[in-house]
Amino acid sequence: MTPKDSVMQFTREQKAIIHSEGNIKINAVAGSGKTSTLIAYAMARPKTARILYLAFNKSVKLEAIQKFKVRGLTNVQVETAHSLAHRHIIRNSPYKIRSQPYKTHEIAEMLSLSSNGEKMGEYILANHINKFLSYYCNSNKSKPEELNYADVVNDPKAKGFVNTYHSLILHHAKILLRKMEKAEIDVSHDFYLKKFQLSSPDLSYDYILFDEGQDASPAMLDVFFKQKATKLIVGDSHQQIYGWRFAVNSLEKANFKPLNLSNSFRFNQNIAELARDILKRKAHLNADVNCDIIGQGTSNKTKTRAVIARTNLGLLLNAINHVRNENTDKKIYFEGNINSYTYASDGASLYDVLNLHENKKHNIRDKMIRRMRDTSELKEYVEKTEDAELAMMLQIVEEYGSEIPSIIKNIKSKHIDGDDKKQADAIFSTVHRCKGAEYDDVRLVNDFISEEKLKKIKSDQKKETGNHRQLIEEINLLYVAVTRTTNTIHIPEALMPDGFPASEQIHITEKAEDEEPELTEMAEGLFSTVNQEKSYSVEEVRKQHKDAYRAWTTELDMELTNKFQEGIKVKELATYFGRTEGAIRSRIKKLQLKEA
Numbered sequence: 001m002t003p004k005d006s007v008m009q010f011t012r013e014q015k016a017i018i019h020s021e022g023n024i025k026i027n028a029v030a031g032s033g034k035t036s037t038l039i040a041y042a043m044a045r046p047k048t049a050r051i052l053y054l055a056f057n058k059s060v061k062l063e064a065i066q067k068f069k070v071r072g073l074t075n076v077q078v079e080t081a082h083s084l085a086h087r088h089i090i091r092n093s094p095y096k097i098r099s100q101p102y103k104t105h106e107i108a109e110m111l112s113l114s115s116n117g118e119k120m121g122e123y124i125l126a127n128h129i130n131k132f133l134s135y136y137c138n139s140n141k142s143k144p145e146e147l148n149y150a151d152v153v154n155d156p157k158a159k160g161f162v163n164t165y166h167s168l169i170l171h172h173a174k175i176l177l178r179k180m181e182k183a184e185i186d187v188s189h190d191f192y193l194k195k196f197q198l199s200s201p202d203l204s205y206d207y208i209l210f211d212e213g214q215d216a217s218p219a220m221l222d223v224f225f226k227q228k229a230t231k232l233i234v235g236d237s238h239q240q241i242y243g244w245r246f247a248v249n250s251l252e253k254a255n256f257k258p259l260n261l262s263n264s265f266r267f268n269q270n271i272a273e274l275a276r277d278i279l280k281r282k283a284h285l286n287a288d289v290n291c292d293i294i295g296q297g298t299s300n301k302t303k304t305r306a307v308i309a310r311t312n313l314g315l316l317l318n319a320i321n322h323v324r325n326e327n328t329d330k331k332i333y334f335e336g337n338i339n340s341y342t343y344a345s346d347g348a349s350l351y352d353v354l355n356l357h358e359n360k361k362h363n364i365r366d367k368m369i370r371r372m373r374d375t376s377e378l379k380e381y382v383e384k385t386e387d388a389e390l391a392m393m394l395q396i397v398e399e400y401g402s403e404i405p406s407i408i409k410n411i412k413s414k415h416i417d418g419d420d421k422k423q424a425d426a427i428f429s430t431v432h433r434c435k436g437a438e439y440d441d442v443r444l445v446n447d448f449i450s451e452e453k454l455k456k457i458k459s460d461q462k463k464e465t466g467n468h469r470q471l472i473e474e475i476n477l478l479y480v481a482v483t484r485t486t487n488t489i490h491i492p493e494a495l496m497p498d499g500f501p502a503s504e505q506i507h508i509t510e511k512a513e514d515e516e517p518e519l520t521e522m523a524e525g526l527f528s529t530v531n532q533e534k535s536y537s538v539e540e541v542r543k544q545h546k547d548a549y550r551a552w553t554t555e556l557d558m559e560l561t562n563k564f565q566e567g568i569k570v571k572e573l574a575t576y577f578g579r580t581e582g583a584i585r586s587r588i589k590k591l592q593l594k595e596a
Contacts, residue, residue, distance in 0.1 A: 026234040030483035031266025056212035085196035098186035105367040137190035140222040269295035277497040306439035314447030335429035344389035401586030
């Protein structure tokens with residue numbers, strides 16, 4: 001909800017931006033009407049002025065095109081960083097774009113990698129080559145040698161591998177770059193963005209408006225800063241959540257006149273104060289906690305309901321509970337393609353991991369997964385690559401086993417196809433997928449970092465820079481999730497600031513009796529590996545379920561059979577055997593046990 005586009009309706013802060021001169025940077029809180037402000041800024045410029053508006057992604061671009069068109073602003077060109085780079089680099093070139101990221105096994109084969117004596121070494125190496133290439137392409141550096149890839153690797157085992165084979169990773173990344181440069185292979189989106197930056201383009205605009213600047217890539221930021229045009233960059237420093245894509249907070253780097261948009265027209269003051277109290281947790285990290293946010297929202301409607309999670313795993317577990325417990329006629333919608341929640345970015349699927357777990361290798365499609373002997377090798381690969389997507393799938397497989405196909409089928413049967421999400425009774429999303437969206441009623445999954453966990457991590461670990469940045473971003477993720485609501489939020493008690501009162505708009509939820517225990521356990525086990533919107537820690541799960549990885553023996557099967565037939569519940573059996581409830585259910589099914 002934003003103010004009407006009339007000068008009389010604009011706040012004093014908005015008017016200061018609209019009538020500003022020279023380069024400015026705007027720190028805009030969630031729901032502060034920045035799009036309306038930028039449109040008014042463009043309208044206040046001469047009709048002959050050439051204006052470029054840089055949107056964060058394609059969906060925002062398409063929406064912005066319509067908004068500028070409605071106002072008759074034909075002098076404004078709307079682009080994303082990649083669409084702009086595509087026009088300058090790809091058009092009339094021999095390059096062909098790879099629509100999907102290269103798979104790990106494809107890179108290993110393309111570069112003829114060997115294992116170097118490491119188990120699955122060629123695939124671990126290929127994984128890091130791919131990530132290093134992305135790191136370089138998103139950076140503002142001229143050559144790959146100017147970067148130390150180990151700086152952005154956090155897990156000790158992964159960092160150990162990278163330090164051992166750093167020169168090899170660099171060597172093969174440069175070979176891959178040369179292949180793309182010579183058009184011997186299809187190029188990635190990151191590649192042509194990098195080539196655009198290295199070409200030092202001179203963009204012929206009078207004004208450049210850069211939206212969502214808190215998540216800009218250093219490559220695109222370098223292009224932006226070097227332009228002669230009057231520059232405006234807007235974002236929210238507390239909404240930076242794409243560090244895993246090597247994004248940087250450009251608001252800190254822009255030496256422009258600072259202005260603010262501190263009034264949120266999305267939610268009321270109660271929600272604003274909750275969001276502000278969550279950001280105060282950054283004080284534990286000696287980070288900036290300044291956030292002037294004033295809630296001006298007055299909505300009391302409840303048409304859209306959303307469930308928001310930190311991770312894919314947390315979201316899927318919640319969705320499983322939802323379709324099991326709710327009315328079977330109710331419809332759901334997943335933000336983004338629903339299949340993206342069961343596929344890793346390099347193509348491996350949840351079903352591949354399940355088939356590995358059940359030793360059905362003939363059904364595994366992914367070449368790399370098919371090469372693995374069992375899930376213990378997959379765990380080792382996860383630890384040495386920080387591949388949190390595969391780790392998330394492994395967690396689900398170990399929890400639900402052979403039930404997975406029927407579970408996914410059940411979820412998909414209730415899913416609304418296409419983009420008609422307004423017809424859904426519940427919308428499911430991770431924070432990253434719903435960034436920029438708003439819903440009337442929001443329910444948070446308990447897989448975000450709590451203040452208690454934050455303080456424990458800081459007391460247990462050394463104050464490493466990488467970990468420090470991750471923890472700040474984790475606080476930002478909770479802030480972004482909370483500020484998606486226009487009316488009501490349901491937040492787990494563990495995530496609430498101490499002493500913060502419940503209200504008509506803020507409902508504090510306790511852990512339900514039927515809630516999957518893995519949600520809380522996963523939240524406790526975060527940050528050993530933090531990547532994308534999925535988080536996982538193999539070691540934490542091992543600690544929490546000390547016998548979870550011990551093979552089932554004949555004696556254990558007999559003991560499980562006897563206790564099950566005595567009527568002992570699955571939850572109690574899981575505690576007794578030191579395994580997850582999903583593992584117990586899977587074993588009961590495998591033994592074809594029936595209640596006595």
